[in-house]
Amino acid sequence: MSAIKDMTQLGRLVARSHGWDAARAFKAQALSEPERATLSQGALDLLRLLPAVPMSSALLSAALAVSLERRIDAPVHVVTGALSVNSSEIFGADASVEDMASPAWNGHAWVMIGSHVVDIALFRIAYSAQGPAPLAKHVDLVFGPGKGLYVDEWKRTRRVGLDYAPARVLSAEEVTALMGHAFHLIKQARADTPSGE
Numbered sequence: 001m002s003a004i005k006d007m008t009q010l011g012r013l014v015a016r017s018h019g020w021d022a023a024r025a026f027k028a029q030a031l032s033e034p035e036r037a038t039l040s041q042g043a044l045d046l047l048r049l050l051p052a053v054p055m056s057s058a059l060l061s062a063a064l065a066v067s068l069e070r071r072i073d074a075p076v077h078v079v080t081g082a083l084s085v086n087s088s089e090i091f092g093a094d095a096s097v098e099d100m101a102s103p104a105w106n107g108h109a110w111v112m113i114g115s116h117v118v119d120i121a122l123f124r125i126a127y128s129a130q131g132p133a134p135l136a137k138h139v140d141l142v143f144g145p146g147k148g149l150y151v152d153e154w155k156r157t158r159r160v161g162l163d164y165a166p167a168r169v170l171s172a173e174e175v176t177a178l179m180g181h182a183f184h185l186i187k188q189a190r191a192d193t194p195s196g197e
Helices: 009-017 020-028 033-049 057-071 120-129 131-144 156-162 172-192
Strands: 077-086 088-091 108-113 116-119 150-154 162-169
Touching: 009 020, 009 162, 033 150, 057 077, 057 108, 057 116, 057 120, 057 172, 077 131, 077 156, 077 172, 088 131, 108 162, 116 156, 120 131, 150 156, 156 162
Parallel strands: none
Antiparallel strands: 077 088, 077 108, 077 162, 108 116, 116 150
């Protein structure tokens, strides 16, 4: 499959999973300032809730998408594909849905709201001990420590050395299944946390 390079091609991926009406709504979406504020707050709330354990970007992105669908009217889609840093591929376009819940999954997932990339996993992966060294170094140099959410226009991500190459848009059923895995991790983390912490 050739690389997806523009919103028209990405709209076709959305249509495959969600239909043409969803694709048209997706391409027409522009994030308003109130939606941006809601997005930021939702991501912060989610990062506090999710355990800081190795977790696939698909689980984080699915949890964010489900959370955002309840808070904003904009079409929210989970996209999988490759992520490169300064033209070096960090995560491949592994589209195997069966493996997405595993921390060992070699793909990358992020949320797209219209032309905006919303990556809740980028910084968590980069700051973790298991994160790929080139990603960790790049994030440290470009963004610094302590970041939680990366949001940018898709066409502008290359300006900061990131290249998101969409391969697939997950269906609602796939997102729901991944959210179930994320919920299980949240429940498990709460059970493992002693009372009073």
